[in-house]
Amino acid sequence: MPRTREYLxxxxxxxxxxxxxxxxxxxxxxxxxxxxxxxxxxxxIEVPQGVVYPDKIFITSLFSWDHKYLLKCIDFYxxxxxxxxxxxxxxxxxxxxxxxxxxxxxxIKGLYMDAxxxxxxxxxxFGRKINTSITFxxxxxxxxxxxxxxxxxxxxxxxKEGWEQDxxxxxxxxxxxxxxxxxxxxxxxxxxxxxxFNKIVDFNQGIDARLYDEYKAELLSKIRIQxxxxxxxDIGYEKALLKxxxxxxxxxxxxxxxxxxxNYNDTPEELYYRINLLNKEGVLSFPMRYRDSIEKNIxxxxxxxxxxxxxxxxxxxxxxxxxxxxxxxxxxxxxIYGNNExxxxxxxxxxxxxxxxxxxxxRGF
Numbered sequence: 001m002p003r004t005r006e007y008l009x010x011x012x013x014x015x016x017x018x019x020x021x022x023x024x025x026x027x028x029x030x031x032x033x034x035x036x037x038x039x040x041x042x043x044x045i046e047v048p049q050g051v052v053y054p055d056k057i058f059i060t061s062l063f064s065w066d067h068k069y070l071l072k073c074i075d076f077y078x079x080x081x082x083x084x085x086x087x088x089x090x091x092x093x094x095x096x097x098x099x100x101x102x103x104x105x106x107x108i109k110g111l112y113m114d115a116x117x118x119x120x121x122x123x124x125x126f127g128r129k130i131n132t133s134i135t136f137x138x139x140x141x142x143x144x145x146x147x148x149x150x151x152x153x154x155x156x157x158x159x160k161e162g163w164e165q166d167x168x169x170x171x172x173x174x175x176x177x178x179x180x181x182x183x184x185x186x187x188x189x190x191x192x193x194x195x196x197f198n199k200i201v202d203f204n205q206g207i208d209a210r211l212y213d214e215y216k217a218e219l220l221s222k223i224r225i226q227x228x229x230x231x232x233x234d235i236g237y238e239k240a241l242l243k244x245x246x247x248x249x250x251x252x253x254x255x256x257x258x259x260x261x262x263n264y265n266d267t268p269e270e271l272y273y274r275i276n277l278l279n280k281e282g283v284l285s286f287p288m289r290y291r292d293s294i295e296k297n298i299x300x301x302x303x304x305x306x307x308x309x310x311x312x313x314x315x316x317x318x319x320x321x322x323x324x325x326x327x328x329x330x331x332x333x334x335x336i337y338g339n340n341e342x343x344x345x346x347x348x349x350x351x352x353x354x355x356x357x358x359x360x361x362x363r364g365f
Contacts, residue, residue, distance in 0.1 A: 004036060004037065004038055005034045005036075005037040005038070005055050006037065006038045006039075006040070006051065006052060006053065006054045006055055007027075007030050007034075007037060007038070007039045007040070007054055007055060007056050007057075007058070008040050008041070008042075008048070008051060008054040008056075008057045008058070008077070008081075008084075009023040009026060009027060009039065009040070009041040009042075009057075009058045009060075009124065010023075010041070010042060010043075010044075010057060010058065010059040010060070010073055010077065011023065011041075011042075011043045011044075011060055011126050012043075012044065012059065012060070012061065012066065012069035012070045012072070012073045013043065013044065013062075013066055013069040014043040014044075014126055014127055014128070015062065015063070015066070016062070017128070018128075018132075018134060018175070019120075019124065019125055019126045019128055019130060019134075020060045020062070020090070020126060021120060021134050021177075022060055022089060022090060022112060022115065023041065023058060023060050023124065023126075024120035024121045024122065024124055024134075025112075025115040025116065025118045025119070025120055025121075026058050026112065026115045026118075027039045027041070027121035027123075027124050028115070028118040028119055028120065028121045029114060029115040029118045031121065032118065038050070039121075039124070040054070041124045041126060042126070042127075043126050043127055044069075044073070045072065045073060045076045045077075047080070053081060053083070053084065054081060054084050055084065055085070056084060056085045056086075056087060057077050057081065057084050057085070057086045057087070058087050058088075058089070059073055059074060059077070059086065059087070059088045059089075060088075060089060060090040061088065061089070061090035061091060061092030061093045062090060062091055062092055063091070063092055064091070064092045064095045064096045064293040065291070065298075066092060067092055067096055070088070070092060070093065071101075074086065074088065074101065074102065074105060078102065078104075078105075085106065086104070086105050086106070087105075087106045087107075087108060088101065088105055088106070088107050088108070089107070089108035089109075089112050091149075091153060093107055093108070093109070094109045094110055094152065094153055095149060095152065095153075095293040096293060110152070110153050110154060110155070111139065111153070111154060116139075117160070117162075119165045119166050120133075120134060120166055122168050122171075130171070131171055131172055131173055132171055132172070132173035132174065132175045132202075133166055133167045133168045133171050133173070133174045133175065133199075134166065134175045134177065135160075135163045135164075135166035135167065135174070135175075135176060135177070136160055136163060136176065136177050136178055137159070137160055137163045137176065137178055137181065137184060137186065137190045138157065138158065138159050138160060138178050138179075138180075138181070138183070138184045138186070139154045139156070139157065139158055139160065139179075140154040140155065140156050140157035140158060140179065141154070141157060141179040141180045141183070142157050142180070142183055143180065143183075143208075145233065147233070147261065147264050147290055149293060150179050154179070157183070159184060159185065159186050161186075163190075164193055164197075167197060167199075171199070172199065172200060173199060173200045173201070173202065174194070174197060174199045174200070174201045174202070175201075175202045175204050176201065176202070176203050176204060176205075177204055177205055178203070178205060179205055180205075180208050180211075181203055181207065181208075182207060182208045182211040182212065182216060183208070183211065187216070187219075188219065191219045191220065191222070191223060194223045195222050195223055198224065199224065200224045200225075200226050201223050201224055201225050201226070202225070202226060202227070202229075203225065203228075203229055204229070205229075206229040206230055206231045206259055207220075207228065207229060207230055207244075208231075209230045209231065209237065209240050209241045209243070209244035209245075210237065210240045210244075212230075212243075212244040212247060212248070213247070214247060217247045217248060217250075217251045217252075218251060220251075221251040221252045225252070225254055226254060226255070227254055227255040227256065227257045227284075228248050228252070228254050228255070228256045228257070229256075229257050229258070229259065230244055230245070230248075230256070230257075230258045230259070231258065231259040231260075231261070232258050232259065232260045232261070232274050232278065232285075233259070233260075233261040233264075234261070234265075234266070235266065235270050235273065235274060238274075238277070241258070242277075242281070245258075245281055245283060255284065256283040256284065257283065257284045257285075257286055257325065258278050258283055258284065258285055258286065259286050259288050260274055260275060260278070260285050260286065260287045260288065261288055261290055262287055262288070262289060262290065262302075262305075262313075263289045263290045263291075263301065263302040263305050263310060264290040264302055265302065265303070265304075266302070266304065267304040267305075268304065268305060268309055268313075268341075268344065268345055268348070269341040269344075269345070271287070271313075272337065272338075272340075272341045272344040272345075273341065275287065275326055275333075275337070276333070276337070278326075279326065279328065279330060279333045280330070282328050283328070284325050284326060284327060284328065285325070285326040286324060286325050286326075287313070287317065287324065287326070289310065289314070290302060299311070308348070308349060308352045309345070309348050309349070309352070311352055311355070312347075312348035312349065312351040312352040312355070313348055315351055315352075315355060316336055316337070316348075316351065320332075320336050
């Protein structure tokens with residue numbers, strides 16, 4: 001009797017609510033190509049029960065600053081199973097310099113097209129309780145924002161026909177990871193599919209406010225979207241964003257959240273202007289600090305920022321607001337961030353000084 005093939009799928013560190021989609025697709029691919037094979041999975045360096053000797057080991061990566069965990073996993077599994085072929089992929093492995101990786105490691109840059117069109121194998125949870133289907137109706141993005149890595153990860157924009165195979169009908173939610181859902185020529189058709197599913201849908205990467213108009217808003221309002229997500233990456237998008245918020249408020253009562261990029265080319269004053277504007281509009285802000293694709297988890301200030309301001313602003317999100325969301329309460333916002341840009345910066349420096357004093361007190365000097 002021939003030996004049963006074994007495959008081991010590894011997530012170096014489980015940091016997000018969502019399972020590693022790429023590995024879920026690879027599992028489906030392996031089970032389709034090698035009938036009766038055994039596919040094992042785990043997060044970190046815990047060897048799953050039942051593994052004898054895997055033919056191949058697939059290791060994913062997410063954040064570039066978690067590169068050390070990827071290296072740790074490669075070192076551990078290559079020593080434990082020296083005859084196994086190790087394949088590494090994912091966002092982190094695509095974005096960082098991989099000269100540090102052993103030469104016998106195969107690296108997949110960007111999408112792993114062999115597995116891309118397979119549905120996720122939701123029987124693999126990597127220690128999570130999964131309640132949402134995850135899918136893309138399109139890959140890539142026709143916009144080329146300088147701060148964004150999509151064009152490195154997914155350089156070609158293409159439509160994914162048949163994405164509905166990714167939907168698990170037992171799950172209450174559907175999460176779409178499209179980089180720009182509104183760019184798709186299949187927009188109308190895909191909306192109709194989502195309406196028929198009658199699931200709660202999260203366009204997790206946001207909806208492009210510049211493309212959001214009355215027609216698209218009307219069609220999207222028939223989907224059980226929760227929440228509506230826009231982005232305010234640059235102060236130059238103010239007019240388009242305010243128009244999108246106004247249309248969304250007319251079409252639906254769904255909560256509106258806005259991603260706010262900062263620490264890129266913006267100034268602290270511009271950040272205050274944007275979050276203050278959104279607060280006055282009665283929508284939630286979700287500030288997102290720009291980070292270079294480097295291997296270390298360190299705070300690097302943009303050209304108009306410094307470590308003191310970044311640290312203080314991060315503290316406000318940690319202690320005053322749940323999950324980093326700046327809530328609608330106007331009085332609370334003004335109490336924390338002040339009435340104008342100067343007041344905002346002064347308060348951040350005071351927060352930083354106070355935090356520094358507390359740290360010294362705890363150290364006993």
